[in-house]
Amino acid sequence: MLRAYTRDGNRLVPTDIDPTAETGVGNAVWYSLTDPTREEDKFVESCLGIDIPTRREMQDIEPSARLYSEEGAEFMTITALIEDEAGQVVKTPITFVLRNDQLVTVRYADPKPFRLYERLVSRPTTADISGERVMIGLLESFIDRLAQLLENTGDGIDLISREVFGNKSTKPTRKTRDLQSLIEQIGKKGDVLTLARESLVSISRLVSYHQSAGTADQQAIRERKQELKVLQRDAAALSDHAAFLSDKITFLLDATLGLINLEQNQIIKIFSVAAVVFLPPTLVASIYGMNFDFMPELNWSFGYPLAIGLMVLSALLPYLFFKRSGWL
Known part of the structure; x- marks a missing residue:
């Protein structure tokens, strides 16, 4: 135009x-x-x-x-x-x-x-x-x-x-x-x-x-x-x-x-803490999951509650430590 x-x-x-x-x-x-x-x-x-x-x-x-x-x-x-x-x-x-x-x-x-x-x-x-x-x-x-x-x-x-x-x-x-x-x-x-x-x-x-x-x-x-x-x-x-x-x-x-x-780092930190918290219970479960003939706790009537208690305690202690340190 x-x-x-x-x-x-x-x-x-x-x-x-x-x-x-x-x-x-x-x-x-x-x-x-x-x-x-x-x-x-x-x-x-x-x-x-x-x-x-x-x-x-x-x-x-x-x-x-x-x-x-x-x-x-x-x-x-x-x-x-x-x-x-x-x-x-x-x-x-x-x-x-x-x-x-x-x-x-x-x-x-x-x-x-x-x-x-x-x-x-x-x-x-x-x-x-x-x-x-x-x-x-x-x-x-x-x-x-x-x-x-x-x-x-x-x-x-x-x-x-x-x-x-x-x-x-x-x-x-x-x-x-x-x-x-x-x-x-x-x-x-x-x-x-x-x-x-x-x-x-x-x-x-x-x-x-x-x-x-x-x-x-x-x-x-x-x-x-x-x-x-x-x-x-x-x-x-x-x-x-x-x-x-x-x-x-x-x-x-x-x-x-x-x-x-x-x-993103916060999410990665949560996964890392979760892995650390569940590592001790996994260790306890792995020990008592071994197929050896001589394991005294296997024949003990309180062996199962003891293993469960150890797993709970080993998971609770790291959690409380991280919580007190302010990592969670």
């Missing part, structure tokens, strides 16, 4: 474009390409005199393929986060092309920040409207979205922490099963944090590249310098917060694995 945003006074007006049209769009500030066809790419290329990167080129992770200048235009790609149909957070590339104060965005998904900003630019504003200003506004929306995502992830991590250290289950099997479920939740939170940090790093790289690109309109760069610095500081602060949450995730994972090992 191709949509052009044209300047109408102090706001932008969206217009759906027919790529088969022979003429461009006058006064267009922003061309928004969503899952574009080849005809839509060609239309924008003819309007701005640039080559729109393909989806495969956008997915390249090399800095030289994500941040470069060509034909007087800046090509900058970030990693954005979206939710798929299953509600899982996944990443998708979004490319910003800035040329002659006109912006082109190329994407193959519909992130929430785009929808929010599209509604925002349709409202009247006192600020000037330009392609660079639209790009900065979109980046601000992405950073706000990432901040909300990190806040929600942090709340989820706090909940997992209470579950790990406040598990009141008395049954070892059930407790171990609960801890294993928590490990899966910890893994999912860790994946989200990894994707968030990757997205923040890509935004920081874009801002740094744009500041040092040295476009022809130096006055516009000076006017936006403070906004770009704020963007960079916000991205750095969120990256630090994501790193803190990652450390907390690592701690919770280690703690959960440690608790599982303790539960």
Whole structure:
């Protein structure tokens, strides 16, 4: 889909474009390409005199393929986060092309920040409207979205922490099963944090590249310098917060694995104590189970009760010793 945003006074007006049209769009500030066809790419290329990167080129992770200048235009790609149909957070590339104060965005998904900003630019504003200003506004929306995502992830991590250290289950099997479920939740939170940090790093790289690109309109760069610095500081602060949450995730994972090992060791200890408790009675039973002709106790009327008493006593004494020592 191709949509052009044209300047109408102090706001932008969206217009759906027919790529088969022979003429461009006058006064267009922003061309928004969503899952574009080849005809839509060609239309924008003819309007701005640039080559729109393909989806495969956008997915390249090399800095030289994500941040470069060509034909007087800046090509900058970030990693954005979206939710798929299953509600899982996944990443998708979004490319910003800035040329002659006109912006082109190329994407193959519909992130929430785009929808929010599209509604925002349709409202009247006192600020000037330009392609660079639209790009900065979109980046601000992405950073706000990432901040909300990190806040929600942090709340989820706090909940997992209470579950790990406040598990009141008395049954070892059930407790171990609960801890294993928590490990899966910890893994999912860790994946989200990894994707968030990757997205923040890509935004920081874009801002740094744009500041040092040295476009022809130096006055516009000076006017936006403070906004770009704020963007960079916000991205750095969120990256630090994501790193803190990652450390907390690592701690919770280690703690959960440690608790599982303790539960398993407790079970092994019970089996070991049981083996030691029943070893002396087994020894007594083995002695009197030998088939020797001369065993005085076999012909004694109190031999059987004596053997039973020895087995009970030999089992009871180790049990009481372990109980007093706190091993049970």
